[in-house]
Amino acid sequence: xxxxxxxxxxxxxxxxxxxxxxxxxxGGARRGRAxxxxxxxxxxxxxxxxxxxxxxxxxxxxxxVIQAVRYSVFNxxxxxxxxxxxxxxxxxxxLRDQIFTDAVMHNFTIVILSVVIQLPLGLxxxxxxxxxxxxxSTLRVIIFVPYxxxxxxxxxxxxxxxxxxGMVDAIxxxxxxxxxxxxxxxxxxxxxxxxxxxxxxxxLGLAIILFLAGxxxxxxxxxxxxxxxxxxxxxxxRRITIPLLGPTIRVWAFLSMIGSLQLFDMVWILTKGGPANxxxxxxxxxxxxxxxxxxxxxxxxxxxxxFGISLILxxxxxxxxLRRDNDDVPKPRKAKR
Amino acid sequence: MSAPVVIPAPRPVTLDPPRxxxxxxxxxxxxxxxxxxxxxxxxxxxxxxxxxxxxxxSNGQLAADPVGLPDPWVTENYxxxxxxxxxxxxALNSTVIALVTTAITVVLGVMAAYPLAxxxxxxxxxxxxxxxxxxxxPLAVAIIPLFLMIRDLNLNNTLWGVALPQAAFALxxxxxxxxxxxxxxxxxxxxxxxxxGASRIGFFWRILLPLSGPGxxxxxxxxxxxxxxxxxxxxLILSDPASQTLPLGVASFSSEHAQDTAGVLAxxxxxxxxxxxxxxxxxxxxxxxxxxxxxx
Numbered sequence: 001x002x003x004x005x006x007x008x009x010x011x012x013x014x015x016x017x018x019x020x021x022x023x024x025x026x027g028g029a030r031r032g033r034a035x036x037x038x039x040x041x042x043x044x045x046x047x048x049x050x051x052x053x054x055x056x057x058x059x060x061x062x063x064x065v066i067q068a069v070r071y072s073v074f075n076x077x078x079x080x081x082x083x084x085x086x087x088x089x090x091x092x093x094x095l096r097d098q099i100f101t102d103a104v105m106h107n108f109t110i111v112i113l114s115v116v117i118q119l120p121l122g123l124x125x126x127x128x129x130x131x132x133x134x135x136x137s138t139l140r141v142i143i144f145v146p147y148x149x150x151x152x153x154x155x156x157x158x159x160x161x162x163x164x165x166g167m168v169d170a171i172x173x174x175x176x177x178x179x180x181x182x183x184x185x186x187x188x189x190x191x192x193x194x195x196x197x198x199x200x201x202x203x204l205g206l207a208i209i210l211f212l213a214g215x216x217x218x219x220x221x222x223x224x225x226x227x228x229x230x231x232x233x234x235x236x237x238r239r240i241t242i243p244l245l246g247p248t249i250r251v252w253a254f255l256s257m258i259g260s261l262q263l264f265d266m267v268w269i270l271t272k273g274g275p276a277n278x279x280x281x282x283x284x285x286x287x288x289x290x291x292x293x294x295x296x297x298x299x300x301x302x303x304x305x306x307f308g309i310s311l312i313l314x315x316x317x318x319x320x321x322l323r324r325d326n327d328d329v330p331k332p333r334k335a336k337r
Numbered sequence: 338m339s340a341p342v343v344i345p346a347p348r349p350v351t352l353d354p355p356r357x358x359x360x361x362x363x364x365x366x367x368x369x370x371x372x373x374x375x376x377x378x379x380x381x382x383x384x385x386x387x388x389x390x391x392x393x394x395s396n397g398q399l400a401a402d403p404v405g406l407p408d409p410w411v412t413e414n415y416x417x418x419x420x421x422x423x424x425x426x427x428a429l430n431s432t433v434i435a436l437v438t439t440a441i442t443v444v445l446g447v448m449a450a451y452p453l454a455x456x457x458x459x460x461x462x463x464x465x466x467x468x469x470x471x472x473x474x475p476l477a478v479a480i481i482p483l484f485l486m487i488r489d490l491n492l493n494n495t496l497w498g499v500a501l502p503q504a505a506f507a508l509x510x511x512x513x514x515x516x517x518x519x520x521x522x523x524x525x526x527x528x529x530x531x532x533x534g535a536s537r538i539g540f541f542w543r544i545l546l547p548l549s550g551p552g553x554x555x556x557x558x559x560x561x562x563x564x565x566x567x568x569x570x571x572x573l574i575l576s577d578p579a580s581q582t583l584p585l586g587v588a589s590f591s592s593e594h595a596q597d598t599a600g601v602l603a604x605x606x607x608x609x610x611x612x613x614x615x616x617x618x619x620x621x622x623x624x625x626x627x628x629x630x631x632x633x
Contacts, residue, residue, distance in 0.1 A: 042537075045452070046452045046456055049448045049451050049541075050464060052445050052448065053449035053508055053512070056504060056508065057471060061479060061502075061505050064486060065479050067482035128374075129374065134371075139377075139378065140620075142382060143377065143381060144620050144623075144624075145382065148612075149385075152566075152587050153609045156591045157385070157387070158384065160591075160598055160601065166403050167387055167404055170402075170403045171404070174404070201380070205381065206627075209624055262476075264477060286480070290481045290484075291484060296485065299481050303477065307478040
C-alpha cells in the first residue's frame with residue numbers, strides 16, 4: 001500500500017512526460033519528414049507489443065462471451081446445425097425453473113453470509129494479531145494456508161471430515177455436544193450452511209491477510225496521539241483503525257461478492273449441488289444443464305443471466321460504496337508519508 | 338515493522354520505561370492474544386494435519402477413532418501413491434500446464450503492458466479499458482462456448498486447450514498489475530537510453546524487463562497458482578485420464594476409492610504438500626499481487 005504514493009506520482013510524471021514526447025514528435029515534423037516515419041514505426045511497435053495479447057484475449061475471452069449470448073437464443077445440443085431459434089424462451093424457462101431461482105437465492109445467501117461472518121471475524125483476528133508478538137510472521141503464513149490450497153483439495157479433505165462418524169462428529173461428541181451432530185452434507189436443511197462453514201475456513205485467511213496489510217498503512221503517530229489523549233484500545237480501533245481500513249474492507253467485500261456469485265469448485269466437490277438441489281449455485285446449475293445434459297442453448301442463457309446479475313451487483317457496489325473511496329483514498333495515503 | 342513506540346526527542350529520557358510499557362497495551366501480546374492465536378492456528382491447520390496424519394493410518398484405525406494419532410505408523414498408503422505412474426503423470430501434467438500458462442501470461446502481459454504504460458497513442462485508453470473490463474468476465478460465463486470451441490479445434494485433452502484459455506483469462510489481472518509498475522520506472526532512464534541510441538524495443542529489452550523483475554515474479558506466481566488450482570476448465574477439457582491434472586485426479590480418486598479413506602488422504606496430501614510449500618514461500622508475492630489488483 002505504501003508504494004501507492006510513488007506509483008501515483010510516477011503516473012502523473014509519465015503523463016507529463018508523454019506530453020513532452022508529443023512535443024518532440026511535433027518538432028520532428030516541423031524539421032523534416034521524420035515525423036510520419038516515426039509514427040508509422042511507433043504504430044508497428046505498438047502492434048507488435050499489444051497485438052499478441054489482444055488476439056489471445058479476443059479469441060478465448062471476448063469471442064466465447066459473445067458466443068454465449070448468441071447460443072442463448074437457440075435450442076441447441078451442441079451438435080449439428082444451430083437453427084432452432086427460440087428467442088428469449090431459454091431465459092423465460094430459466095427464470096421459471098425453481099431450481100434456478102433457488103440457486104440464485106443460494107448465491108445471494110452465500111454473498112451475504114460471507115460478509116456477515118467473515119468481516120467481523122476477520123477484522124477481530126486482524127486487529128488482535130496486528131501487534132509485535134512472538135511468531136507473528138509464521139502466524140501470517142499459517143493463516144494463508146487454506147487460501148492457497150486448491151478448492152478441490154480442501155473440499156475432499158472436508159468431505160472426509162464431515163462424513164457421518166468422521167472427525168467433526170467426533171469433536172462434537174468429545175465436547176459433549178453429540179446430540180448436535182447432523183448429516184452435515186446429507187440433510188437439505190443443513191447442507192448449504194455446512195458449505196458456508198467450509199467456505200469460511202477456506203477464505204477467512206484472505207480477509208485477515210488483506211486487513212493486516214491494510215493495517216500496516218495506518219500511520220503509527222495516530223495511535224501514539226490517541227494514546228497520549230488517553231484513548232482506550234477499543235476506542236482507538238473504532239475511531240481510527242477501522243475507518244482508515246475502510247477502503248481495504250470495501251474492496252475485500254467486493255472480491256468476496258464476485259467470488260460468491262461464481263462459486264463452483266467447492267460445491268461441485270462437496271455436494272454436486274445436492275442433496276435435492278439444496279446447495280445448487282448458478283454455476284453448478286449451468287454445468288449441470290450444459291455439459292452434463294447437452295442443453296447448450298439453455299445453459300448459455302443461464303451463463304448470461306449469471307453475468308448480468310454479477311454485473312448489476314458490481315455496478316451497484318461501485319456506485320454506492322467504492323466510489324466514495326475515490327474521494328477518501330488520497331487522505332490516508334497522504335497521511336502515510 | 339518499526340519499533341511500536343517512537344520516542345519524541347524532547348521528552349525526558351526518564352519517562353521512557355513507563356511509556357513503553359503503556360504502549361505494550363496497544364502493541365504487545367498478552368496471554369489472551371496467544372490463546373486466540375492458538376485457536377486460529379488449530380482451526381486453520383487442523384484439517385491439513387488431519388489429512389497428512391490420516392495418510393499414515395490404516396482404514397481400521399481411522400474407523401475406530403477418527404481423531405487419534407497413527408498407531409502404528411503406516412507408510413503403505415503413501416508408498417502406493419508414490420509408486421503409481423498415474424500420480425506422477427498427473428503431477429507432470431499439472432506442472433507443464435501451469436508453466437506454459439505462466440509463460441504465456443507473463444510474456445504477453447508484459448509486452449501489452451509496456452505500450453499501455455509508456456507510449457502515448459490514440460486508443461490507449463480504450464485498449465486499457467478492454468483489458469480492465471476483462472476482470473469482470475468470469476470463466477463460468479464463457480465456459481460453454483469455450484468448451485465447444487476447444488472441441489471443434491481438436492484441442493481437448495491437450496495442454497494447449499487448457500493453457501491458452503487460462504492465459505487469456507489471466508491477462509487482465511496481469512496487465513492491471515504490471516501497468517502502474519512499468520509507469521513507475523523513471524523517465525530519465527528512458528531518455529538516457531534513447532540518448533545512448535537505444536530504440537524503444539532495446540529499452541524494453543535491456544532496461545525495462547530487468548527492472549520490472551519483481552512485478553513479473555508477482556504476476557507469474559499468481560498465474561501459476563491459479564492454473565495449478567484450476568478445476569472447472571480442466572474438468573470440461575481434459576476427459577482422458579492420461580491428460581488430467583492433479584485437482585481432477587484428487588477429485589476422481591476420492592470418488593473412485595470412497596471406501597479407502599486413508600488412501601484418499603495420502604493421495605490428497607501428496608497432491609497438496611509441494612505446491613503448499615512453494616505457495617507459502619511466495620506468499621508475500623501473492624499478497625502484494627492481490628493488493629496491486631485491489632488498488633487497480
